[in-house]
Amino acid sequence: MAKILMGNDKGIAEAAAALSDGQIVAMPTETVYGLAADARNAGAVAQVFAAKGRPNFNPLISHMGSFDMAMEYAEYDERAALLAQHFWPGPLTLVLKRKEDAEIAENVTAGLETIAMRVPAHPTARALIKACGFPLAAPSANKSGTLSPTTPQHVQNNMGEDVPYILASGKCKCGVESTIIDLTGEVPVMLRPGTITQEEIEALIGEVETEFEVKEGQQPKAPGQLLRHYAPNAKIRLQAVDVKKGEALLGFGSVKFMAVDEVGAASNLYETRYQNLSETGDLEEAASNLFDMLQKLDNGAYDTIAVMDIPDVGIGIAINDRLARAAKNS
Ligand code: TXA
Ligand code: MG
Numbered sequence: 001m002a003k004i005l006m007g008n009d010k011g012i013a014e015a016a017a018a019l020s021d022g023q024i025v026a027m028p029t030e031t032v033y034g035l036a037a038d039a040r041n042a043g044a045v046a047q048v049f050a051a052k053g054r055p056n057f058n059p060l061i062s063h064m065g066s067f068d069m070a071m072e073y074a075e076y077d078e079r080a081a082l083l084a085q086h087f088w089p090g091p092l093t094l095v096l097k098r099k100e101d102a103e104i105a106e107n108v109t110a111g112l113e114t115i116a117m118r119v120p121a122h123p124t125a126r127a128l129i130k131a132c133g134f135p136l137a138a139p140s141a142n143k144s145g146t147l148s149p150t151t152p153q154h155v156q157n158n159m160g161e162d163v164p165y166i167l168a169s170g171k172c173k174c175g176v177e178s179t180i181i182d183l184t185g186e187v188p189v190m191l192r193p194g195t196i197t198q199e200e201i202e203a204l205i206g207e208v209e210t211e212f213e214v215k216e217g218q219q220p221k222a223p224g225q226l227l228r229h230y231a232p233n234a235k236i237r238l239q240a241v242d243v244k245k246g247e248a249l250l251g252f253g254s255v256k257f258m259a260v261d262e263v264g265a266a267s268n269l270y271e272t273r274y275q276n277l278s279e280t281g282d283l284e285e286a287a288s289n290l291f292d293m294l295q296k297l298d299n300g301a302y303d304t305i306a307v308m309d310i311p312d313v314g315i316g317i318a319i320n321d322r323l324a325r326a327a328k329n330s
Helices: 009-022 042-052 080-086 125-134 152-162 198-205 283-297 316-328
Strands: 003-006 025-027 034-038 060-061 092-098 113-117 165-168 179-182 189-192 236-237 247-252 275-276 304-307
Touching: 009 025, 009 034, 009 042, 009 125, 009 165, 025 125, 034 042, 034 125, 034 236, 042 113, 042 247, 080 092, 080 198, 236 316, 247 283, 275 283, 283 316
Parallel strands: 003 165, 025 165, 060 113, 092 179, 236 304, 247 275, 247 304
Antiparallel strands: 025 034, 092 113, 179 189
8 A cells, every 4th residue: 555645844854765766756747647756766767657557658747846947958949938937836747858868867858868847836836846856757646557547546447556655636727737848949839738728828928839640751840649548448439419329428618408318418427427627617627627527427337438528628638638549539
């Protein structure tokens, strides 16, 4: 069993001591829980890859305490400075050229000449990085390919014995992973949508290309793009307008018109079969509930989760990206 540490001074100090000692610790961030290691320590980082069952060609994000700390490890330009000034601390990951002498273990960046980094906003994560004094390499704290964890309980359920410590600090606010933007080329490329939207980024640095999927015959820009992602055990059926026998329902907004085979109205369903991302149709609320509700419905009783249509705007783009990947595995 993992040792649960509270997100108070004592818990943070114990987590920092374990990390300094080369151990791995699950930590809260504002997006999802991360599985952290000292980014300078290749042995500690190797434990993260092993615990997740993550292929070693897929690099990790380094979590920094500040912009100044981040720029000790990367070359930056005006665009990076502008984005960092507006969105750090927060759910934005920048891919930059790694400094040649950067004291970051090679396995963090999977041997690439680039480095992905962000300054998390979660107060517990910030306090932890401060107490450590070194960057924390941290992917999401789940087995490779499965749903990301947004509560300490998810980490425990998903990772079991494979994580020695969980620094617990409730439910993550954003609920989907950070927006990733690659600034190593002339034109910035968004590699993963998140709560910070393309429009918000373009308002600061001009036009941005998107590359959420790998184009045929091309090398993936984010090495993780080719991998299986967000796969629940149940199948996912998108843009559902009804609920069939053997299906659970993940709702969004009003379910007044959702007919359910043999039961009638969706509102008659038990919560093991029906969850609503946001009854009022609020996309932020929906994002923060997404992985939690998918896990609740992925309880073995239903072979498919029918998901109602979610508008493909703003944070809805990130939600639909994760759902589409989950459905692909269906
Ligand atoms: O919100 C988040 O970003 C969370 C929390 C814990 O910070 N972390 C997270 O990490 O989602 P992970 O490992 O699940 O996703 C990191 C993604 C992967 O798709 C990886 O391929 C990509 O970032 N990545 C890392 N380094 C990269 C690099 N140098 N160039 C391109 N993509 C990179
Ligand atoms: Mg992940």
